[in-house]
Amino acid sequence: QVQLVQSGAEVKKPGASVKVSCKASGYTFTGYQIHWVRQAPGQGLEWVGRIDPNSGGTDYALKFRDRVTMTRDWTLSTVYMEVSRLRSDDTAIYYCARKSYEAFEYWGQGTLVIVSS
Amino acid sequence: QSALTQPPSASGSPGQSVTISCTGTSSDVGGYKSVSWYQQHPGKAPKLMIYEVSKRPSGVPDRFSGSKSGNTASLTVSGLQAEDEADYYCISYVGSNNYVFGTGTKVTVL
Numbered sequence: 517q518v519q520l521v522q523s524g525a526e527v528k529k530p531g532a533s534v535k536v537s538c539k540a541s542g543y544t545f546t547g548y549q550i551h552w553v554r555q556a557p558g559q560g561l562e563w564v565g566r567i568d569p570n571s572g573g574t575d576y577a578l579k580f581r582d583r584v585t586m587t588r589d590w591t592l593s594t595v596y597m598e599v600s601r602l603r604s605d606d607t608a609i610y611y612c613a614r615k616s617y618e619a620f621e622y623w624g625q626g627t628l629v630i631v632s633s
Numbered sequence: 634q635s636a637l638t639q640p641p642s643a644s645g646s647p648g649q650s651v652t653i654s655c656t657g658t659s660s661d662v663g664g665y666k667s668v669s670w671y672q673q674h675p676g677k678a679p680k681l682m683i684y685e686v687s688k689r690p691s692g693v694p695d696r697f698s699g700s701k702s703g704n705t706a707s708l709t710v711s712g713l714q715a716e717d718e719a720d721y722y723c724i725s726y727v728g729s730n731n732y733v734f735g736t737g738t739k740v741t742v743l
């Protein structure tokens with residue numbers, strides 16, 4: 517069965533970077549885009565960006581283009597999202613999700629990132 | 634790209650219907666068939682309920698239906714049940730491999 521398993525919670529100081537992983541299993545890794553979505557405490561969902569694991573091609577929401585980098589490792593069937601120059605308002609749960617058709621059919625369990633001095 | 638507009642809340646009694654709107658522009662909701670809806674219970678990851686405006690994934694009850702008219706998409710939950718109480722979000726493709734979510738709607742079953 518399709519599974520997306522994310523790395524554990526992180527606590528970082530402002531200005532630092534964080535790298536969250538999303539390990540895929542149960543399907544052909546290169547066949548589907550992985551998207552990242554975040555949710556600040558008590559807030560709504562926000563689309564961050566996406567990566568095509570086959571080509572490595574990426575697209576990011578405008579507000580994240582200078583601070584977010586998505587990569588993949590074929591050998592590990594894992595995608596990564598790194599957020600640099602962290603601010604307190606980056607505190608959120610970060611989800612990875614697999615795109616099927618035109619929707620996010622499978623989701624990871626979420627990774628809590630806390631940015632605090 | 635601004636978030637799509639959803640009502641903050643909606644409610645209904647068990648057995649009734651509730652409809653949630655998702656309003657955008659001709660550059661997002663009105664311009665593409667790529668609108669999907671997600672249900673999120675507290676502390677849980679979102680769950681896909683409707684994709685490509687009106688298609689239902691296997692396993693989603695047929696009480697959930699989607700539609701679109703112009704720049705507004707809608708999710709209708711018929712025959713409300715207690716377990717339908719959750720937050721609901723729409724998302725639309727906006728071109729150039731980008732997407733935007735709606736502001737979210739909290740559905741309460743009275």
